[in-house]
Amino acid sequence: xxxxxxxxxxxxxxxxxxxxxxxxxxxxxxxxxxxxxxxxxxxxxxxxxxxxxxxxxxxxxxxxxxxxxxxxxxxxxxxxxxxxxxxxxxxxxxxxxxxxxxxxxxxxxxxxxxxxxxxxxxxxxxxxxxxxxxxxxxxxxxxxxxxxxxxxxxxxxxxxxxxxxxxxxxxxxxxxxxxxxxxxxxxxxxxxxxxxxxxxxxxxxxxxxxxxxxxxxxxxxxxxxxxxxxxxxxxxxx
Amino acid sequence: xxxxxxxxxxxxxxxxxxxxxxxxxxxxxxxxxxxxxxxxxxxxxxxxxxxxxxxxxxxxxxxxxxxxxxxxxxxxxxxxxxxxxxxxxxxxxxxxxxxxxxxxxxxxxxxxxxxxxxxxxxxxxxxxxxxxxxxxxxxxxxxxxxxxxxxxxxxxxxxxxxxxxxxxxxxxxxxxxxxxxxxxxxxxxxxxxxxxxxxxxxxxxxxxxxxxxxxxxxxxxxxxxxxxxxxxxxxxxx
DNA sequence: CACGGTTGCGGTCATATTGTTCACGAGCCG
DNA sequence: CGGCTCGTGAACAATATGACCGCAACCGTG
Numbered sequence: 001x002x003x004x005x006x007x008x009x010x011x012x013x014x015x016x017x018x019x020x021x022x023x024x025x026x027x028x029x030x031x032x033x034x035x036x037x038x039x040x041x042x043x044x045x046x047x048x049x050x051x052x053x054x055x056x057x058x059x060x061x062x063x064x065x066x067x068x069x070x071x072x073x074x075x076x077x078x079x080x081x082x083x084x085x086x087x088x089x090x091x092x093x094x095x096x097x098x099x100x101x102x103x104x105x106x107x108x109x110x111x112x113x114x115x116x117x118x119x120x121x122x123x124x125x126x127x128x129x130x131x132x133x134x135x136x137x138x139x140x141x142x143x144x145x146x147x148x149x150x151x152x153x154x155x156x157x158x159x160x161x162x163x164x165x166x167x168x169x170x171x172x173x174x175x176x177x178x179x180x181x182x183x184x185x186x187x188x189x190x191x192x193x194x195x196x197x198x199x200x201x202x203x204x205x206x207x208x209x210x211x212x213x214x215x216x217x218x219x220x221x222x223x224x225x226x227x228x229x230x231x232x233x234x235x236x237x238x
Numbered sequence: 239x240x241x242x243x244x245x246x247x248x249x250x251x252x253x254x255x256x257x258x259x260x261x262x263x264x265x266x267x268x269x270x271x272x273x274x275x276x277x278x279x280x281x282x283x284x285x286x287x288x289x290x291x292x293x294x295x296x297x298x299x300x301x302x303x304x305x306x307x308x309x310x311x312x313x314x315x316x317x318x319x320x321x322x323x324x325x326x327x328x329x330x331x332x333x334x335x336x337x338x339x340x341x342x343x344x345x346x347x348x349x350x351x352x353x354x355x356x357x358x359x360x361x362x363x364x365x366x367x368x369x370x371x372x373x374x375x376x377x378x379x380x381x382x383x384x385x386x387x388x389x390x391x392x393x394x395x396x397x398x399x400x401x402x403x404x405x406x407x408x409x410x411x412x413x414x415x416x417x418x419x420x421x422x423x424x425x426x427x428x429x430x431x432x433x434x435x436x437x438x439x440x441x442x443x444x445x446x447x448x449x450x451x452x453x454x455x456x457x458x459x460x461x462x463x464x465x466x467x468x469x470x471x472x473x474x475x476x
Numbered sequence: 477c478a479c480g481g482t483t484g485c486g487g488t489c490a491t492a493t494t495g496t497t498c499a500c501g502a503g504c505c506g
Numbered sequence: 507c508g509g510c511t512c513g514t515g516a517a518c519a520a521t522a523t524g525a526c527c528g529c530a531a532c533c534g535t536g
Contacts, residue, residue, distance in 0.1 A: 075323075076323075079320055079321055079323055080321075082317050082320040082321060082345070082346060082347065083317055083318075083320060083321030085313075085314075085317055086345070087341055087342060087345045088345065089344065089345060103325055104325060106327065106347070106349070107320070107324070107325045107326065107327065107347060108320060108347055109320060109344070109345060109346055109347020109348075110347070111344070137337065137340065137341065153344075153350065153351065168512080169511080169512060169513085172512085172513085188494090189494080189495085190493090190494080198513080198514095199513065199514050199515075200494085200495090200514095201495095201496085201497090201513080201514070201515085202512085202513055202514075204494090204495075204496090205513090219409075220407070220409050220410065220522095222434070222435040222436050222437075222440075222522070222523090223435050223437075223522090223523085224492085224493075224494095224522080224523075225491070225492045225493065225522065225523040225524070226491085226492040226493025226494055226521080226522065226523075227492080227493055227494040227495065227519095227520060227521045227522060228407070228410070228493090228494075228495095228521065228522060229493075229494055229495090230494085230495080404519095404520075404521090405520075405521060405522095406521085407520085407521065407522090410521085410522085426485090427485080427486090428484095428485075436522080436523095437522065437523050437524080438485085438486095438523095439487085439488090439522080439523065439524080440521085440522055440523075442485095442486075442487085443521095443522090458530095458531095460531075460532095461531095461532090462483095462484085462485095462531090462532085463482075463483050463484070463531075463532050463533080464482085464483040464484030464485060464530085464531070464532075465483075465484060465485045465486065465528095465529060465530045465531060466484095466485080466486095466530065466531060467484080467485055467486090468485085468486080
C-alpha cells in the first residue's frame with residue numbers, strides 16, 4: 001500500500017509587532033513539515049487571508065494567532081473564522097494568561113495555547129505535536145474506531161517528549177540513521193539487529209522514535225507467518 | 239481540594255431521537271458533578287436554549303450534541319454558538335465517522351468526539367475526563383502558567399477507554415477500509431488478499447468484523463462453481 | 477428428474493514470529 | 507562509591523499464516 005509523502009502544513013502567522021512576527025516566521029521555517037504562507041498584522045487582514053486562501057483552493061491549515069491585535073482581539077478573529085466554517089486550526093499566542101482568556105480560547109476552538117515569552121523548544125514542541133496530530137488523521141482512510149479518534153485528539157495535547165531523545169543515545173541514533181539512509185529497501189527491526197549489532201528491542205526503539213518524528217515511514221509487512229513485522233524506510237522528502 | 243465546593247457542570251442534551259435523548263439524559267444524571275438542564279430536539283432549539291441560559295446568567299457549560307439533527311447539522315449549530323461568543327463546551331455524538339467530520343468537529347472547537355453506539359463506560363470516561371479538565375482550570379488562580387495550560391489541554395483530550403476487539407490491528411483495519419472505499423464493486427475475501435498482501439483468513443476476519451459492525455454489506459455470490467463466495471461492499475450509509 | 481461427484485470457499489486451530497514490558501547489568505559521570 | 511543512562515534477555519501478549527475439514531452450490535450421469 002503506497003504511502004504518500006505528506007504535503008507540508010501551510011501556516012499563517014498573525015502578529016502585529018514586526019519583530020515578533022519575524023521571529024515566529026523564522027521559527028516556522030526552521031521546522032520540517034511546515035510551510036509559511038505569510039504574515040498578517042491585523043485581525044482584518046488575517047481573516048481576509050484565511051478566507052481568500054480557502055476559496056482559492058489552497059487552504060491555510062494552521063494559524064498562529066496573537067491575541068492582542070490593533071484592530072480586534074484574536075478570539076474575535078477566531079470566532080469569525082469559525083462562523084465562516086473554515087477548516088483552519090488555530091494556535092493562540094499571547095502574553096495574557098488569565099483564566100477567562102484560556103476558557104474563551106477553548107470555546108473558540110483553539111487547538112493550543114502558547115504563553116509569551118516562550119523558547120524555541122516550547123514552540124517547536126507545540127507545532128510538532130500538531131504535526132503529529134495531522135499525520136495521524138491523514139493515515140486513516142476513514143476514521144473507523146473510537147480509539148482512532150481518541151488517539152488523534154490526544155496527540156493534540158502538549159507533550160514534552162518531542163525532540164528530546166530520552167533513553168536514546170546519539171551515537172546509536174546516528175548509526176541507525178546512517179544505515180537506513182544507505183539502504184534502499186525498507187528495513188525491519190530484526191533485519192537491523194544483525195548489521196548494527198543491536199538487540200531487537202533496542203533496534204525497534206530507535207526505529208519507532210524516528211517514525212514518530214516522521215523521518216521514516218512505517219508499514220506492516222504481511223505475507224509471512226507470525227505477527228506482522230513493521231518495516232521502516234527513510235523518507236527522502238525534505 | 240474539596241470537590242464539593244465546585245458547582246455542578248450544567249449539561250444540555252441535544253438529540254432528536256427521543257429514545258437516545260432519554261438514554262443520554264439518564265447517563266448524565268448518573269454521573270456525579272453533572273446537572274442536566276434539559277434536552278433539545280432541534281438545532282434551533284439547542285441554540286436558543288444555550289443563548290437564553292447565557293443571558294439569564296446561568297450559562298450551560300457543556301452540550302452533548304448529536305450531529306444529525308432534523309433542521310440542521312450539529313456542526314452548524316456549534317459554529318453558531320461559537321460565532322455568538324458563548325463560552326460553552328461541546329462534545330460531539332454521532333454515528334458518522336468519516337475524516338471530514340472529525341476534522342470539521344475539531345475546527346468547530348468540539349472538545350470530544352463520541353462515536354455511536356457507545357457503552358456507558360465510554361460515555362462516563364469522556365465526561366469524567368472533561369470534569370477533570372474543568373476542575374484543573376478552576377483550581378488555578380486568575381494567573382496561569384504554560385504548564386498549567388498544557389495540563390488542562392491534555393486532560394481535555396485525554397483518551398478514554400477503548401474497545402477495539404483483540405486480535406485486530408488498527409493498521410490492517412485501516413488498510414482494509416481504505417481499499418473497500420476505493421473499490422466501487424463488491425469485493426470478496428480472496429480478491430482482497432492479493433492487493434493488500436493478506437492471507438484469506440485474515441482478510442475474511444476483518445471483513446467479517448466490519449460486516450458485524452454494519453459498515454459493510456455481505457452477500458453471497460452465486461453462479462460460480464464451488465461453495466458460494468461472500469462478497470463485501472462498503473455501505474455509503476448517511 | 478434425482479442423485480452422487482466435484483469444486484472451491486467458509487470456518488477453526490495450531491503455529492510462527494514479532495511487538496511490548498520489565499528487571500537487571502554494564503558503562504559513565506560526579 | 508552512588509546514581510544515572512542505556513542496552514539486553516527473557517517472559518508475555520498480539521496477530522497473521524497454513525493446514526485441515528466441512529459445506530453449499532454447480533455438473534454430470536442414470
